[in-house]
Amino acid sequence: MQTLEPLIVILGTGGTIAGTARSSCDGVGYTAAQLRVDDLLAAVPALAGRRLEAHQVAQLDSKDMDIATWQRLAIAVDEQLARPEVAGVVVTHGTDTLEETAYFLHRVLAPNKPVVLTAAMRPATALVPDGPQNLFDAVQVAAKPGAAGVVVAFAGRVHDATQVRKAHSYRVDAFESADGALVARVEEGAVRLLGRWPAGEALGLARIAAPAGSWPRVDIVMNHAGADGRIVRALLAAGVDGIVAAGTGNGTLGVDLEHALREAESRGVRIVRSTRCDAGPVMDLPGLLPSAGVLSPVKTRIELILALLAR
CATH class of the missing domain: 3.40.50.1170 (L-asparaginase, N-terminal domain)
Structure with missing residues (x-):
């Protein structure tokens, strides 16, 4: 046969x-x-x-x-x-x-x-x-x-x-x-x-069943020379649910930007630090905003959206 x-x-x-x-x-x-x-x-x-x-x-x-x-x-x-x-x-x-x-x-x-x-x-x-x-x-x-x-x-x-x-x-x-x-x-x-086929734990289609228009809003803000908190405050006014901070180096943030992000966090907005570098992790250290680990800013955004959908 x-x-x-x-x-x-x-x-x-x-x-x-x-x-x-x-x-x-x-x-x-x-x-x-x-x-x-x-x-x-x-x-x-x-x-x-x-x-x-x-x-x-x-x-x-x-x-x-x-x-x-x-x-x-x-x-x-x-x-x-x-x-x-x-x-x-x-x-x-x-x-x-x-x-x-x-x-x-x-x-x-x-x-x-x-x-x-x-x-x-x-x-x-x-x-x-x-x-x-x-x-x-x-x-x-x-x-x-x-x-x-x-x-x-x-x-x-x-x-x-x-x-x-x-x-x-x-x-x-x-x-x-x-x-x-x-x-x-x-x-x-x-x-x-050369390596292993990727494996993971499936969140399932039920996690993404809500109408697209009702999904949480998550935006990306980049740290750079002269960065301040105005973009973060504008996002707060727009009703943002989460913000990914694409920090410099190991997820570092300028003083003014970090202050604005912590203000947003105090108002219930989820904040996660990633890095604008092409590769490398962001260390999760005491006293700092939550880390995205090895995920890039755009993938961190997806991860945060999927987490917020579970609320």
């Missing part, structure tokens, strides 16, 4: 990988989210013989990613993973907020099957688009026996959702792992495992 190869489901959300420009020489003046996920698959002949399904969940530039789309995507991923015949899910996405979506899915679902996000830095119409190779690699990762958790496959490297960060505005290898620990590499279609 012939055994069917693993079924991989591709969920499209738009992004540069689905973008087009008027000229093949234009790598920046394009419009994102123009092609459907079926079009992306058609551009990868090497996937023609694979057992795949494609569904369009959203069609947007990822700089415009929003809570309602996150909700739809999490539900769609969960539904596909629940199908016994599905070995893994690939999500095509824009690069701008890819690290946020990856971390959101990791915290909400923590799947025991692979969920692989991929993207592109060049539009599909570029002279040498990077999307087809990234999509091909993502499918290989999703079909890898034993793979699990939410990862990002990009430029031949596989990153853990908790570590991945967009580190460059233009290069085709724009993503890095914060502490340099890659999960795997994809080499000529072969996935070479």
Whole structure:
């Protein structure tokens, strides 16, 4: 009896990988989210013989990613993973907020099957688009026996959702792992495992069931030379529920900014310190505002939103 190869489901959300420009020489003046996920698959002949399904969940530039789309995507991923015949899910996405979506899915679902996000830095119409190779690699990762958790496959490297960060505005290898620990590499279609597949405790879809408009508001404030408390007080007036302070160095904050944040904390606003540095932890020390640990400011924001949703 012939055994069917693993079924991989591709969920499209738009992004540069689905973008087009008027000229093949234009790598920046394009419009994102123009092609459907079926079009992306058609551009990868090497996937023609694979057992795949494609569904369009959203069609947007990822700089415009929003809570309602996150909700739809999490539900769609969960539904596909629940199908016994599905070995893994690939999500095509824009690069701008890819690290946020990856971390959101990791915290909400923590799947025991692979969920692989991929993207592109060049539009599909570029002279040498990077999307087809990234999509091909993502499918290989999703079909890898034993793979699990939410990862990002990009430029031949596989990153853990908790570590991945967009580190460059233009290069085709724009993503890095914060502490340099890659999960795997994809080499000529072969996935070479370097570390462990990410694991975590799933918060579950019930945590994110509230209408998007009712979610707590959490904003990010950066420490810098001359930073004061005016932005914090403006956020207080706007009804903010939580603030992530992207501090300098080890989460350090200027005197005026810290005073304003403590004032906000005394009024019931949740405050968490992260760092504007590209990598490294923020130490949780006595007498200081709560630490985000190793999470970047944008991932700390997601963590705080999910915590506030549990109230």
